[in-house]
Amino acid sequence: MVDITQKQSTHRTAVAQAVVKVSRKETIEAIKKGTVPKGDVLSMGRAAGFLGVKKTADLLPxxxxxxxxxCGIDYEMEGLEIKIIITVKTFYKTGVEVEAMHGASVVALTMYDMLKPLDKGVEIHYIKLLKKTGGKSDIGNQ
Amino acid sequence: MVDITQKQSTHRTAVAQAVVKVSRKETIEAIKKGTVPKGDVLSMGRAAGFLGVKKTADLLPxxxxxxxxxCGIDYEMEGLEIKIIITVKTFYKTGVEVEAMHGASVVALTMYDMLKPLDKGVEIHYIKLLKKTGGKSDIGNQ
Amino acid sequence: MVDITQKQSTHRTAVAQAVVKVSRKETIEAIKKGTVPKGDVLSMGRAAGFLGVKKTADLLPxxxxxxxxxCGIDYEMEGLEIKIIITVKTFYKTGVEVEAMHGASVVALTMYDMLKPLDKGVEIHYIKLLKKTGGKSDIGNQ
Amino acid sequence: MVDITQKQSTHRTAVAQAVVKVSRKETIEAIKKGTVPKGDVLSMGRAAGFLGVKKTADLLPxxxxxxxxxCGIDYEMEGLEIKIIITVKTFYKTGVEVEAMHGASVVALTMYDMLKPLDKGVEIHYIKLLKKTGGKSDIGNQ
Amino acid sequence: MVDITQKQSTHRTAVAQAVVKVSRKETIEAIKKGTVPKGDVLSMGRAAGFLGVKKTADLLPxxxxxxxxxCGIDYEMEGLEIKIIITVKTFYKTGVEVEAMHGASVVALTMYDMLKPLDKGVEIHYIKLLKKTGGKSDIGNQ
Amino acid sequence: MVDITQKQSTHRTAVAQAVVKVSRKETIEAIKKGTVPKGDVLSMGRAAGFLGVKKTADLLPxxxxxxxxxCGIDYEMEGLEIKIIITVKTFYKTGVEVEAMHGASVVALTMYDMLKPLDKGVEIHYIKLLKKTGGKSDIGNQ
Known part of the structure; x- marks a missing residue:
């Protein structure tokens, strides 16, 4: 583990995404209309994502x-894709990139789990960092 | 939550994948030679993946x-991509697809976290189910 | 811990409740209209409750x-009170009463936490078992 | 989640309670005499409560x-009621009210779980905040 | 991870120990008299040990x-040593040896943590399996 | 729990050890050659130890x-013994001794668990603090 005892705290932000790709238009409609039998996919994904962000250090050695x-979570839907955009902030000695990416993956997996009975072809793509600020090297911040 | 109290236990298998895409050939070489400063990426990813599979129900409501x-975890490297293949088995009333996919994402995130100091362009792709057996509908099992 | 190694598995059900009492009519309206700034209180409570039920043995020695x-969670609103009704089922050697009561308390606390900025007078009451079946002594099952 | 990155840390205290109501005088006597078969209810409740306080953010999204x-936990017994009084302190940007209330509920549930074989009529009441200091609005602090 | 899907469940027992060695007679007396400022060391150790046993698979990949x-926990005190004896049972396809050993270490560490202000010389020894039954090879079972 | 709200943060270090004693020379050779069937014992032990250090407050009330x-973990092998040396650092109001000792025990238990199929005589010894700095009383720091 990197030794951060001597580092200064700074304001840190990270924005990450994950893309959930469903296989049928009906799946997107069920999400929008709130008719997925397992419940409100977007709110339950948000709850799971918040908890996932906080548990990152419990899972990654x-x-x-x-x-x-x-932590904030937004959704953008276009065609068969739902883009999950997650923003994490802290004031600390190290960044929150991995926390944001882990949160994005947990939201995506929660959606996968809730949509499984409706759609057997759900995949998860493009878990990646969109932006980070506050460390030595900023990314995506033009 | 689906009521599974009346279901019968059967043998269940799920195989899922995640793809970690690095941005430089040197990153792959460091993994293969074991010179990543944070340690043995493949073994630590395996440890984290085993724990991640077991914690799936703790994260997904x-x-x-x-x-x-x-639980077994294999790696295939080709070009700039490392494919993580994870197999999970149980004898129970419901399948282990989400467990396998969650495990794959945790391995991928552990690799991302350990490679971050070497390579700022790591992305995670194609978290998806490759195969499942033992439930009502088998997938990928031709 | 009671030794249950020699017991037979039976179908078990427990229904528990918690009551969240708010101090102003406006709080109830905000929940119903979905205008609570922290998000959809009922769906996020449900997600937290599902996870809480599953983590009971992690918290209670x-x-x-x-x-x-x-696990199923329903809400009944009347006046200033929201009654949380949670049903848990298993096929196992011991009952799920404490799981249901723990889940009810986690839903109630999640609501408290999300409503705090709107209403300083929220209290939690009457966490109790309504019904259990499947053990030696059934309760509430006339 | 509320953004607290720009807030200043202050000393925070919260005191919460929960009331465990048993149905028989003999239950109270067994607790006082230390003859509850599952062990020392008050000490095991204290251990569980300390852990519960620390896990609050793991459960509430x-x-x-x-x-x-x-964290300190005291008990007051009167008639058929055991009042659990829990005090939590921190020096941080946000308060510890929910932590104290969650801790109180975990102590109460631990007592319920340990007393269940002796007394089928245990209920949990009045989980509420008694006092908080250190934030914008103090409560119960006259 | 060993594949146990094809194994039969059998009754399994494991007994493990840990030894906590303190450096002063006064420490043992404080434990016996219940005057350790942090509380009842033996009951809090028992609560932590029960939880530790149940969390073993969360920590060991x-x-x-x-x-x-x-799960049962007993203590034997002699001279400056406290021997923790922990028994774990299950009816399952694999044994509970590691669970018993992990529980013993958590009890010992809880005692260390609570005794630290009184005694700077506490050590933990001899975490080992005393007995196991129910698998292919029994140990300590003459 | 000791009230640390009024304490100042200082740089804290703790070094702890655990000794894993195997019963056969072949076990040590299998570790060194990387032929233990369950995988790379030293890397998986390191991953588990990092996670164990971070979860200490989750287990010890x-x-x-x-x-x-x-957190850093080193191994020294001599004869039939593997000494695990774990160093933990923080900048905070209280020390990291128990975290280091808990981490050492988790590494040792992970090794025990992975070596069990090869060697039935593995024991864990001498979990103790070697050094601490940064608090009122330093230890082992001449």
Missing amino acids: DCHPLPVEY | DCHPLPVEY | DCHPLPVEY | DCHPLPVEY | DCHPLPVEY | DCHPLPVEY
């Missing part, structure tokens, strides 16, 4: 535990 | 807890 | 871990 | 993780 | 999750 | 949660 001071 | 009776 | 095979 | 810097 | 159907 | 800012 090398990851420092840190105070998650903000 | 709608997912039934179940006895994970086997 | 003397409680046996068991396969949660069904 | 919207709750910030924070450094729990003190 | 290669360990199968299993239904812990009994 | 009286232990404060704290920001683990560094």
